[in-house]
Amino acid sequence: MAIRVNPKLIEEIEKYGAEDVTKCYHCGNCSAVCPHSREPFVFPRKSMRNLQMGLEDKLKGSLEPWLCYYCGQCSEQCPRDAEPGETMMSLRRWLTSVYDFTGISQTFYRSWKAELFTILVVTVLTGIGFFLYGFSRGDIRTYGGPTAFLPSSTIHVFDWIMGGVLAALLAINAGRMWWFMVGRQKGLRIPFFAYLRKAYLLPLHFFTQKRYAMCERKGPWLVHLALMLSYFAMLVLIMFFLHEMQAGPRIDWRFHAVGYVASLGLIGATLYALHGRWRKRQTQYRHSHESDWIFLVLLLAVAVTGVLQHVFHRAGWDVAANVTYVVHLMGVVPMLVLEVPFSKWAHMVYRPLAMYFADLLVLARADKQNDASAELARKAGVA
Amino acid sequence: MEETRIGVYICNCGTNIAKVVDCEAVAEAMGKLPQVTVARVYKYMCSNPGQDMICQDIREHGLNRVVVAACSPRMHERTFRAAVQSAGLNPYLLEMANIREHCSWVHEEQDAATAKAMALTRSAVLRVAKHEPLEKMSADMCPFTLVIGGGIAGLTAALELADAGHGVYLVEKAGQLGGTLARDDLTAPYLDSARDLMTERLTRVGQNEKIQVFLGAEVKKLSGFIGNFNATIRTAAGNGTGEERSVDVGSVIVCTGYQEFDASRITHYGYGKLPNVITSFEFERMLRAGRIQTHEGRIPQYVAIVHCVGSRNREFHGYCSRVCCMTALKYAHEIKSAIPGVYVSDLYIDMHAFGKGHEDFYRHSSEVKTLFLMYGKNAHPVIRKAGRGDDGERLLEVNEQLSGEVIEIPADLVILMVGMEARQDAGEVARLVNISQDKDGWFIESHPKLDPVATTTEGIFIAGTCAAPKDIPDSVAQARAAAARILGKIAKEKIEIDAVFAEVNEDLCSGCRVCNELCPYSAIDFDPVRRRSHINSALCKACGACGAACPSGAIKARHFTDQQIFAQIEGVLS
Numbered sequence: 001m002a003i004r005v006n007p008k009l010i011e012e013i014e015k016y017g018a019e020d021v022t023k024c025y026h027c028g029n030c031s032a033v034c035p036h037s038r039e040p041f042v043f044p045r046k047s048m049r050n051l052q053m054g055l056e057d058k059l060k061g062s063l064e065p066w067l068c069y070y071c072g073q074c075s076e077q078c079p080r081d082a083e084p085g086e087t088m089m090s091l092r093r094w095l096t097s098v099y100d101f102t103g104i105s106q107t108f109y110r111s112w113k114a115e116l117f118t119i120l121v122v123t124v125l126t127g128i129g130f131f132l133y134g135f136s137r138g139d140i141r142t143y144g145g146p147t148a149f150l151p152s153s154t155i156h157v158f159d160w161i162m163g164g165v166l167a168a169l170l171a172i173n174a175g176r177m178w179w180f181m182v183g184r185q186k187g188l189r190i191p192f193f194a195y196l197r198k199a200y201l202l203p204l205h206f207f208t209q210k211r212y213a214m215c216e217r218k219g220p221w222l223v224h225l226a227l228m229l230s231y232f233a234m235l236v237l238i239m240f241f242l243h244e245m246q247a248g249p250r251i252d253w254r255f256h257a258v259g260y261v262a263s264l265g266l267i268g269a270t271l272y273a274l275h276g277r278w279r280k281r282q283t284q285y286r287h288s289h290e291s292d293w294i295f296l297v298l299l300l301a302v303a304v305t306g307v308l309q310h311v312f313h314r315a316g317w318d319v320a321a322n323v324t325y326v327v328h329l330m331g332v333v334p335m336l337v338l339e340v341p342f343s344k345w346a347h348m349v350y351r352p353l354a355m356y357f358a359d360l361l362v363l364a365r366a367d368k369q370n371d372a373s374a375e376l377a378r379k380a381g382v383a
Numbered sequence: 384m385e386e387t388r389i390g391v392y393i394c395n396c397g398t399n400i401a402k403v404v405d406c407e408a409v410a411e412a413m414g415k416l417p418q419v420t421v422a423r424v425y426k427y428m429c430s431n432p433g434q435d436m437i438c439q440d441i442r443e444h445g446l447n448r449v450v451v452a453a454c455s456p457r458m459h460e461r462t463f464r465a466a467v468q469s470a471g472l473n474p475y476l477l478e479m480a481n482i483r484e485h486c487s488w489v490h491e492e493q494d495a496a497t498a499k500a501m502a503l504t505r506s507a508v509l510r511v512a513k514h515e516p517l518e519k520m521s522a523d524m525c526p527f528t529l530v531i532g533g534g535i536a537g538l539t540a541a542l543e544l545a546d547a548g549h550g551v552y553l554v555e556k557a558g559q560l561g562g563t564l565a566r567d568d569l570t571a572p573y574l575d576s577a578r579d580l581m582t583e584r585l586t587r588v589g590q591n592e593k594i595q596v597f598l599g600a601e602v603k604k605l606s607g608f609i610g611n612f613n614a615t616i617r618t619a620a621g622n623g624t625g626e627e628r629s630v631d632v633g634s635v636i637v638c639t640g641y642q643e644f645d646a647s648r649i650t651h652y653g654y655g656k657l658p659n660v661i662t663s664f665e666f667e668r669m670l671r672a673g674r675i676q677t678h679e680g681r682i683p684q685y686v687a688i689v690h691c692v693g694s695r696n697r698e699f700h701g702y703c704s705r706v707c708c709m710t711a712l713k714y715a716h717e718i719k720s721a722i723p724g725v726y727v728s729d730l731y732i733d734m735h736a737f738g739k740g741h742e743d744f745y746r747h748s749s750e751v752k753t754l755f756l757m758y759g760k761n762a763h764p765v766i767r768k769a770g771r772g773d774d775g776e777r778l779l780e781v782n783e784q785l786s787g788e789v790i791e792i793p794a795d796l797v798i799l800m801v802g803m804e805a806r807q808d809a810g811e812v813a814r815l816v817n818i819s820q821d822k823d824g825w826f827i828e829s830h831p832k833l834d835p836v837a838t839t840t841e842g843i844f845i846a847g848t849c850a851a852p853k854d855i856p857d858s859v860a861q862a863r864a865a866a867a868r869i870l871g872k873i874a875k876e877k878i879e880i881d882a883v884f885a886e887v888n889e890d891l892c893s894g895c896r897v898c899n900e901l902c903p904y905s906a907i908d909f910d911p912v913r914r915r916s917h918i919n920s921a922l923c924k925a926c927g928a929c930g931a932a933c934p935s936g937a938i939k940a941r942h943f944t945d946q947q948i949f950a951q952i953e954g955v956l957s
Contacts, residue, residue: 007726007774010752024749025755053754053756053786055786055790
């Protein structure tokens with residue numbers, strides 16, 4: 001059955017950053033040079049082709065974009081400047097919006113103004129909310145103790161509620177991703193046991209990003225790993241050890257040492273990326289979608305205000321510490337509520353999932369082939 | 384009679400001959416033959432010292448025949464003929480024995496190769512003894528030229544000749560000049576207007592007094608030979624009677640062009656039956672009218688361009704028509720500029736962007752978002768009616784090769800890029816001017832690479848698409864090349880006719896006319912009054928067919944007489 005093309009798809013994905021896809025004339029240099037491209041997931045040429053032709057349905061279920069880490073070698077080798085790397089990046093943005101059932105992601109990616117406006121609204125509301133809460137029950141001149149402006153117990157509960165909502169949103173979107181990539185494929189059987197057997201891949205890819213290490217240039221992998229581990233460490237500290245983190249003014253080195261290293265990692269990596277995107281010297285930083293800037297600036301703001309409120313608190317400037325803390329939350333809340341489920345942050349879930357699905361699909365196809373050859377052998381009477 | 388004194392020269396050709404053939408032994412054996420005065424070996428006989436050696440021997444030893452045993456006469460016969468002539472010998476008193484291509488290059492065993500080289504050289508020695516001095520003849524060169532076809536090639540050739548001050552008769556079958564280019568809108572890849580190109584040519588032709596244009600005219604008859612042709616031009620007069628005119632010309636340039644492939648022959652595209660499935664020529668007309676629209680007068684939102692219609696296809700034409708790829712890209716460009724937001728798909732087999740500026744143009748077309756789809760040679764797109772609610776009026780099903788997917792694309796307008804084919808009347812033209820056609824009907828050039836505008840008939844040249852599909856620059860270049868060849872001949876004023884040709888001994892000729900039909904060069908006339916055949920020496924290429932066939936032994940081929948051939952055979956066998 002012939003596949004009906006969507007002639008408008010290319011225009012649609014241009015809004016997600018792809019610019020030069022139509023220049024590609026399919027020499028295949030990109031797929032040849034890419035260290036990740038191997039059977040049965042050969043890219044980026046194939047993805048470029050599907051996009052050029054408007055095979056929307058195929059692209060929706062493709063996991064190749066998540067196997068790409070955008071080292072940029074493909075774009076450098078491209079004789080037509082068709083920017084295959086940037087196309088894969090744009091496809092990741094698009095896929096994020098495809099998985100997102102709320103449609104918010106789509107709105108954000110297609111209009112940076114909408115994204116920025118929503119962030120500002122959430123920021124302002126967060127600010128108003130926390131100031132009102134603080135003044136209603138505490139004293140802005142105290143950071144800790146019973147009259148604390150923002151007691152860690154309250155924030156702790158707030159964090160867990162927010163975390164729960166985010167996890168639920170991400171889980172639904174991840175489920176949709178599974179459906180597009182695996183679930184809806186007819187005739188594909190993946191035994192439940194295989195899901196369990198391969199489950200170790202999720203934490204493995206999440207914590208090591210070993211596929212990124214397959215890229216020829218190791219620098220970007222190290223920076224990315226540092227950023228991710230810092231972020232994760234910070235998340236654990238906040239979700240489980242918020243009380244210890246906020247206690248003071250004495251420095252509790254057991255927790256704070258980790259916090260310092262993580263802050264350093266976050267700020268360093270964010271500055272590195274911002275600088276890279278500004279200078280445009282490295283291929284992967286040459287093209288920046290508005291969402292990339294928003295994400296980086298927000299992350300930097302959150303990291304810096306987090307450090308500042310900590311410093312002010314230790315310095316005994318409780319008013320400044322409390323105000324900065326609210327400002328910090330004004331960044332944290334939109335970042336977690338908007339960026340994690342609906343924008344760039346979501347890739348921390350989708351990427352390991354895609355690699356997990358990739359292994360499952362290979363497994364399932366091999367099984368299918370074995371079944372087919374067994375069937376043939378049975379028919380031929382050699383079984 | 385003067386004593387025959389033969390000099391034999393064996394060439395080593397570096398090691399080309401010497402490594403297999405014992406050249407010294409050949410020279411020694413030749414030296415023992417009667418009538419051989421000297422026999423020498425030299426490293427490179429064609430070099431200046433080699434030639435000097437022969438000349439010196441001619442003078443010192445009074446040689447009156449020379450044999451050079453070396454490479455093929457195709458390579459150096461001219462060289463050695465000139466050399467012996469410079470020493471005062473008639474050039475036809477030279478014979479070459481080919482002991483390189485026919486011997487050392489094809490054999491490994493030394494003794495046998497040496498024996499064969501001896502046989503070949505001996506045969507040349509015996510033959511040369513029978514040679515007679517021959518003189519080249521000459522004829523006047525008429526400075527007028529007949530140009531058949533008034534397209535871009537014909538117009539250019541006519542202008543080139545007329546600008547040099549020579550008269551041209553330009554015969555055009557249609558009622559106006561311009562040919563197929565006059566039907567085009569813009570030209571790829573620089574998008575300059577075909578009308579501008581044409582107007583420039585037409586104005587200049589119109590203003591040039593040296594060019595006499597015959598419109599609605601045909602060449603009915605052509606007789607004679609290079610420098611001295613006579614053409615009968617028939618003009619269709621208004622009342623249908625027509626008028627004939629006879630003109631003398633020295634050369635003819637055939638620029639009869641091509642015809643477009645009939646798209647209705649490929650039934651699965653439904654051309655002629657389905658509305659909005661049109662040919663490139665019909666689309667060109669739309670472009671010139673300045674309005675791209677469907678049959679119903681709507682602006683198409685989806686346009687599909689299908690390449691290689693009739694070309695590169697075993698069923699129709701196996702060759703590439705060369706201009707369609709760039710024309711298709713030009714269409715994509717023009718459609719994109721005329722209709723904002725239009726979806727243009729370009730269905731090709733291979734994109735041939737070989738010329739100057741073509742690759743850039745191809746790149747540009749993909750930058751303006753033309754969707755390029757590659758279909759297989761044996762899987763042509765299928766055109767179907769679209770369903771209700773589909774984009775576009777039709778759907779094209781394509782087995783897309785770069786993705787391996789079978790897809791359906793929408794189309795309101797389908798443009799078939801029809802290829803070029805030899806004109807239906809090309810056979811008549813070929814017979815008229817006595818040139819050959821290849822299997823596809825294109826006129827055959829004298830040499831595809833080294834002599835692309837001359838034909839096997841001297842004085843008849845071909846230029847433009849009558850020889851094979853080509854684009855405007857190539858057609859113009861060929862037209863100018865043909866004109867240059869003719870100008871060279873006009874400048875010499877005389878036509879040199881090779882001394883080697885066949886003659887009819889009228890006393891022996893019985894008038895059976897066997898030779899008349901055999902001659903591949905139409906060089907033999909028959910005089911019905913005297914009932915004798917006559918060979919036109921200027922047209923004769925000395926192939927020998929007539930001489931071998933003549934039952935009366937009346938035809939003698941000069942330089943290939945019976946005695947010469949027998950001596951040659953004897954030399955090989957003895």
